Amino acid sequence: MEKEFDIIVIGSGVSGMGTASSLASAGKQVAIIEEDLWGGTCPNRGCDPKKVLVSAVEAKDHIQQLQGKGINTVPKVNWPELMAFKETFTSPVPKRSKESLESAGVKTFTGKAEFIDEHRLKVNENELKAEQFVIAAGARPSILDIEGKEHFLTSNDFLSLPEMPETITLVGGGYIAFEFAAIANAAGAKVHVIQHNDRPLKAFDRELVDLLMEQLKSKGVTFHLNIEVSKIEKTSIGYSLMDDSNFQLNTDLVFCTTGRIPNTDVLKLENAGVEYDKKGITVNEFLQTSNPAIFAIGDILSKSQPKLTPVCSYEASYVVSYLTRKETASISYPSIPTMVFSGPKLAQIGVVIDESNDDYELSTIDATKWFSYHRTNEPISKVKVITDKRTGLLVGAACLNNEADELINYFSQLIEKKVSGSEVAKHIFAYPTIASDLSSLYS
Numbered sequence: 039m040e041k042e043f044d045i046i047v048i049g050s051g052v053s054g055m056g057t058a059s060s061l062a063s064a065g066k067q068v069a070i071i072e073e074d075l076w077g078g079t080c081p082n083r084g085c086d087p088k089k090v091l092v093s094a095v096e097a098k099d100h101i102q103q104l105q106g107k108g109i110n111t112v113p114k115v116n117w118p119e120l121m122a123f124k125e126t127f128t129s130p131v132p133k134r135s136k137e138s139l140e141s142a143g144v145k146t147f148t149g150k151a152e153f154i155d156e157h158r159l160k161v162n163e164n165e166l167k168a169e170q171f172v173i174a175a176g177a178r179p180s181i182l183d184i185e186g187k188e189h190f191l192t193s194n195d196f197l198s199l200p201e202m203p204e205t206i207t208l209v210g211g212g213y214i215a216f217e218f219a220a221i222a223n224a225a226g227a228k229v230h231v232i233q234h235n236d237r238p239l240k241a242f243d244r245e246l247v248d249l250l251m252e253q254l255k256s257k258g259v260t261f262h263l264n265i266e267v268s269k270i271e272k273t274s275i276g277y278s279l280m281d282d283s284n285f286q287l288n289t290d291l292v293f294c295t296t297g298r299i300p301n302t303d304v305l306k307l308e309n310a311g312v313e314y315d316k317k318g319i320t321v322n323e324f325l326q327t328s329n330p331a332i333f334a335i336g337d338i339l340s341k342s343q344p345k346l347t348p349v350c351s352y353e354a355s356y357v358v359s360y361l362t363r364k365e366t367a368s369i370s371y372p373s374i375p376t377m378v379f380s381g382p383k384l385a386q387i388g389v390v391i392d393e394s395n396d397d398y399e400l401s402t403i404d405a406t407k408w409f410s411y412h413r414t415n416e417p418i419s420k421v422k423v424i425t426d427k428r429t430g431l432l433v434g435a436a437c438l439n440n441e442a443d444e445l446i447n448y449f450s451q452l453i454e455k456k457v458s459g460s461e462v463a464k465h466i467f468a469y470p471t472i473a474s475d476l477s478s479l480y481s
């Protein structure tokens with residue numbers, strides 16, 4: 039049966055949900071298609087469930103740090119209970135997301151979308167037609183193509199793991215590995231992280247990554263650098279991982295955390311004249327694909343910006359403004375904060391440099407003994423601020439401590455609003471708080 043709409047959105051994650059609802063509110067006839075969990079990655083198997091599990095890491099770290107300083111026992115993480123708590127957040131998401139779209143006037147279809155031609159899509163037995171399309175079909179975990187790859191689990195499995203085994207191994211040392219390593223370690227597992235070169239979390243400040251690794255090592259996480267796993271063998275008690283020389287590691291479970299691949303292969307994009315490369319769909323500065331009636335946003339894009347939830351929301355909001363003619367200028371991104379919710383947390387925004395140069399001044403501040411961090415006896419707090427030598431304004435920052443997820447957003451405001459150090463000094467912040475340290479960090 040053929041159905042016709044003004045705009046069809048493919049994928050109901052952060053990118054697709056916001057786009058579809060806002061376009062419907064603007065008076066467009068909108069349909070949205072989802073083949074799996076309504077609401078997509080972030081609330082079902084990404085940021086949100088992950089951060090619920092991180093709560094246990096935070097609680098345990100906090101208490102562990104205060105041993106002999108007023109607290110005398112370290113609690114144990116009860117994994118099944120923590121998972122049940124996580125479920126209270128995730129299980130309502132698909133139904134609630136679909137209902138919210140429908141109440142906004144969006145027509146929902148469950149099934150896999152495939153382009154038939156430039157204006158038509160096939161979804162199960164339906165043929166859907168539209169003038170314009172927004173592709174927001176996201177990405178999925180990549181699986182290394184090695185012998186025994188069928189034994190790999192993914193981030194989706196980790197976030198629903200019924201029991202935490204004695205040993206887990208994460209192959210690939212990126213965001214997911216550093217976050218899951220902290221979670222599994224807090225839950226009592228022996229954790230191994232295997233990285234094929236010597237630069238885990240490559241986009242982050244190297245010194246801070248090294249310090250984060252030291253912290254994780256001190257809690258019992260083992261890092262194996264410059265190891266390229268080439269084979270996984272099932273054994274009577276678990277799995278054995280091997281490389282092409284002498285490396286061998288036994289583990290109860292093994293997760294592939296080597297990145298995510300865009301869902302470009304399942305959409306039959308060639309039928310609609312939409313071009314893509316291995317990083318995703320290529321778009322111009324209006325988020326328009328090689329077919330001008332088809333737009334793409336979110337994790338499915340081939341882009342230099344990080345693939346993160348707030349970036350998806352930003353692109354969704356831009357494409358809605360563009361399609362409703364409220365915006366005709368090209369998209370321009372602000373500085374984007376990036377965060378690793380490990381233990382401790384690592385955050386970064388803007389310019390990243392290893393040392394001062396002709397343009398930028400780098401200040402590295404050891405804030406471990408500052409009141410804000412010392413009162414909870416944090417093992418480390420390091421902050422780097424980068425200022426433009428010409429204007430004196432903040433252009434970048436990186437931090438490693440338990441409060442980095444809040445601190446980085448203050449830096450983001452200062453950078454985006456071009457607030458000078460002397461202006462910060464004129465603010466009165468509640469004391470003692472992380473914000474009240476700002477004038478000492480950036481003056």
Ligand SMILES: Cc1cc2nc3c(=O)[nH]c(=O)nc-3n(C[C@H](O)[C@H](O)[C@H](O)COP(=O)(O)OP(=O)(O)OC[C@H]3O[C@@H](n4cnc5c(N)ncnc54)[C@H](O)[C@@H]3O)c2cc1C
Pocket residue numbers: 048049050051052053054071072073074075076077078079080083084085086088149150151152174175176177193214301304305335336337338345346347348350379
């Ligand atoms: C474990 C994990 C933790 C993360 N933590 C954070 C974090 O802390 N902070 C942060 O900012 N970001 C985080 N991210 C990244 C963030 O989740 C993503 O950037 C974001 O969710 C992407 O949204 P999206 O809408 O582009 O894609 P998705 O949410 O993936 O939505 C795409 C949807 O399209 C559907 N789809 C695909 N193909 C088709 C088809 N042919 N037909 C119909 N439907 C289709 C999919 O089923 C999916 O539901 C995390 C990611 C992971 C995996």
Ligand SMILES: NC(=O)c1ccc[n+]([C@@H]2O[C@H](COP(=O)([O-])OP(=O)(O)OC[C@H]3O[C@@H](n4cnc5c(N)ncnc54)[C@H](O)[C@@H]3O)[C@@H](O)[C@H]2O)c1
Pocket residue numbers: 182209210211212213214215217232233234235237238239240265266267295296297298344345346376377378379
């Ligand atoms: N806090 C957050 O914002 C957050 C958290 C989790 C995920 N994410 C998003 O999800 C994406 C995927 O996360 P990810 O951690 O899977 O990917 P990633 O790209 O962050 O890291 C992958 C890591 O695997 C390494 N690697 C690649 N091939 C390998 C091999 N053969 N053997 C060993 N190591 C190998 C890479 O060098 C890299 O260090 C992120 O890029 C990010 O966009 C964000």
